[in-house]
Amino acid sequence: MRFGPLPLADAAGAVLAHSLKLRDVTFRKGRVLSGEDVATLAAAGLDTVVAALPEPGDVAEDEAAARLARAVAGPGLTVSAAFTGRVNLFAAVAGLAVVDREQVDRLNLLHESLTLATLPAHTPVEAGQMVATVKVIPFAAPETAIAAAEGLAAPAPLLHVAPWQGLRAGLVQTLLPGLKPTVLEKTQAATRDRLAGVGAILAAERRVPHEAAAVAAALTDLHDAGCTLLLVAGASAITDRRDVVPAGIGAAGGEVLHFGMPVDPGNLLLLGRMGGVPVLGLPGCARSPRLNGFDWVLHRLAAGLEVTGPDIMRLGVGGLLSEIPTRPLPRAQATTPPRAPRIAALVLAAGLSRRMGRNKLLADVGGVPLVTRAVDAALASQVRSVTVVVGHQQDAVREALAGRAVRTVEAAEHAAGLSASLKAGLRALPEDADGVLVLLGDMPRVGPAAIDRLIAAYAPAEGRAVCVPTCRGRRGNPVLWDRRFVAEMLDLTGDTGAKALLDRHADLVCEVEMPDDGVLVDVDTPEALAALTGGAITGGAIMGGE
Missing domain, CATH: 3.90.1170.30 (Pyrimidine nucleoside phosphorylase-like, C-terminal domain)
Known part of the structure; x- marks a missing residue:
C-alpha cells in the first residue's frame, strides 16, 4: 500500500488519511476519493492530499x-x-x-x-x-x-x-447436628439462582444425614428421576477422596474423576460421574452467590462441554478470585458488557404519491409491490424490529405486507406531509430501541447489506450518532438516528423530513459510503418507475426486467 502525500492526479480511488475541512464541504478520514472529489479538492487550491493508495496484492x-x-x-x-x-x-x-x-x-x-x-x-x-x-x-x-x-x-x-443445554439439576444436602436450617435454605436459594443464570433448573432436592449410604441413596433417587446434573453440598467440607461425599458417589455406582482445583475460592470441588451424568461435590463457598470455582465448572457443564481433571487443573491462571482491598472490581461487574445495538426500522409508507398519480408503493415491480421490497430488505437485515407507517390506501398496503413480522401504525394526518408520517412512527418506537432507521417505502434498491453497514457504523459513544449513506459524495437514505434525536424529530413540520437536523448536528453525523447508488434512487414518477425496471407501465404493472 502506498501511503503519504499524493498528487491529485493520482488520488482518485485513494483513501483519505486525514479529515479535510474546506470552505463548503468536509471530507472525513477514510473516504474513498472519487473523480468528483479530486476536482473539488483541486478547485479549493490543493495540489496534493495525504492518502493511502492500494497496490496489487x-x-x-x-x-x-x-x-x-x-x-x-x-x-x-x-x-x-x-x-x-x-x-x-x-x-x-x-x-x-x-x-x-x-x-x-x-x-x-x-x-x-x-x-x-x-x-x-x-x-x-x-x-x-x-x-x-x-x-x-x-x-x-x-x-x-x-x-x-x-x-x-x-x-x-x-x-x-x-x-445452554437446559440442565435439570438435583441437589443433595447432608445434615449434621448443629447445622442451622437457614444454611440449608440459603444453599438451596443460591443454587437455584446459579442454575437459572445458565439456563438450568433445580428440579429436585434431598436432605439426608451426612453418611455415605444416605448420600448414595439420594443420588440414585435423583438420577433415576431424570436429573442431568447431580450436586452434593456436604454439611462438612470434603477433605479427601475417601471422605463421606466421594464415598457416597462410589457406593451409588459412580466414580470420582478429580478432587481439588487451583481456583480460590473453590479449592475443595470434586468432579465425578454417575451413569453418564456429571456429579459435583460442592466446596463450602458454593453456598454463597459470589463467584467461585464451582461457577467455572458449572458454566461448562451447562453449555454441554465435557469437563475433565486436566481441564480443572489448567484453571490456575486467573483462578485467584478472592477480593482484596487493592483489587478493582472485575470488568463484568464494573461495566455493562458491549452488545449489538437495538435498532428499530421505521418504514414510511403513508404518502399520497401525488407525482405518481396513483399509490406508487403498490406498483408491481417484478411481481412484488414496491413497499414489500423495502420491508423485506429491513426484515433481512440486523434491525431488531420493523414498523410500517400507513395512511393512504392503508388496507391495500397492509394486504401487501400480509404474513410478515411487522407492526403497522396509522398516520392519521399523513396528508400533511412526510413529517406527519415520521412522527406517527416515532411515537410507536419500541421502548428499548437504541436508535431508529428511517426508511422510505419507495426505495427498492436499498438492500439488507446497506442497512447492516449503517448499523455497523453506529457508535454514539464515538461520535457517530447519525449515520447517513452516501454514494460518490452524495447523501441518500435511509438514515440511522440515535434515540436522543427523537424529541427534536417530533417537532418537525411539513414535507421535508429530518434533513434540517443533519445540519444542526453536523458534528455527530457519520457518512457511510455505499458501493452502489441504491441509496440515492427513489421512485416518485411513472418515468422513474419505468427507468428502474427497464420496462414500460401497462395497466398499473411494470413490464420488463428488474
Whole structure:
C-alpha cells in the first residue's frame, strides 16, 4: 500500500488519511476519493492530499475484516457488517463463549495488520452481547496474510457460542447436628439462582444425614428421576477422596474423576460421574452467590462441554478470585458488557404519491409491490424490529405486507406531509430501541447489506450518532438516528423530513459510503418507475426486467 502525500492526479480511488475541512464541504478520514472529489479538492487550491493508495496484492480494510470475521466465527455468533476495517461478532444465543486461545494467538501473530480481540475463554454471554471484534489496522491488508488467517481457521472456527443445554439439576444436602436450617435454605436459594443464570433448573432436592449410604441413596433417587446434573453440598467440607461425599458417589455406582482445583475460592470441588451424568461435590463457598470455582465448572457443564481433571487443573491462571482491598472490581461487574445495538426500522409508507398519480408503493415491480421490497430488505437485515407507517390506501398496503413480522401504525394526518408520517412512527418506537432507521417505502434498491453497514457504523459513544449513506459524495437514505434525536424529530413540520437536523448536528453525523447508488434512487414518477425496471407501465404493472 502506498501511503503519504499524493498528487491529485493520482488520488482518485485513494483513501483519505486525514479529515479535510474546506470552505463548503468536509471530507472525513477514510473516504474513498472519487473523480468528483479530486476536482473539488483541486478547485479549493490543493495540489496534493495525504492518502493511502492500494497496490496489487492489497485488500481494502472492510473486505479484509469481513473475510477474517467470516473465517473465525463459528456457530452461535452473528457477524456485523464491516466499517472502517472493523467487524463485531455478537452472541446469537445465551451460552458460553468458547475460544481457541492458541489459534487466536497464532492469528494475531500472522501480520500486524490483522487483529482479533475476544472475551476471555468460557465467558457466559447473553444473546446480543459482543463476543469478539476484528480490526484491520491500516487501510488495507496483504492478501497473503488474510489467506493465511483463513487457512488457520479452516479446520475449525476459532470461536463459537455453546448454548445452554437446559440442565435439570438435583441437589443433595447432608445434615449434621448443629447445622442451622437457614444454611440449608440459603444453599438451596443460591443454587437455584446459579442454575437459572445458565439456563438450568433445580428440579429436585434431598436432605439426608451426612453418611455415605444416605448420600448414595439420594443420588440414585435423583438420577433415576431424570436429573442431568447431580450436586452434593456436604454439611462438612470434603477433605479427601475417601471422605463421606466421594464415598457416597462410589457406593451409588459412580466414580470420582478429580478432587481439588487451583481456583480460590473453590479449592475443595470434586468432579465425578454417575451413569453418564456429571456429579459435583460442592466446596463450602458454593453456598454463597459470589463467584467461585464451582461457577467455572458449572458454566461448562451447562453449555454441554465435557469437563475433565486436566481441564480443572489448567484453571490456575486467573483462578485467584478472592477480593482484596487493592483489587478493582472485575470488568463484568464494573461495566455493562458491549452488545449489538437495538435498532428499530421505521418504514414510511403513508404518502399520497401525488407525482405518481396513483399509490406508487403498490406498483408491481417484478411481481412484488414496491413497499414489500423495502420491508423485506429491513426484515433481512440486523434491525431488531420493523414498523410500517400507513395512511393512504392503508388496507391495500397492509394486504401487501400480509404474513410478515411487522407492526403497522396509522398516520392519521399523513396528508400533511412526510413529517406527519415520521412522527406517527416515532411515537410507536419500541421502548428499548437504541436508535431508529428511517426508511422510505419507495426505495427498492436499498438492500439488507446497506442497512447492516449503517448499523455497523453506529457508535454514539464515538461520535457517530447519525449515520447517513452516501454514494460518490452524495447523501441518500435511509438514515440511522440515535434515540436522543427523537424529541427534536417530533417537532418537525411539513414535507421535508429530518434533513434540517443533519445540519444542526453536523458534528455527530457519520457518512457511510455505499458501493452502489441504491441509496440515492427513489421512485416518485411513472418515468422513474419505468427507468428502474427497464420496462414500460401497462395497466398499473411494470413490464420488463428488474
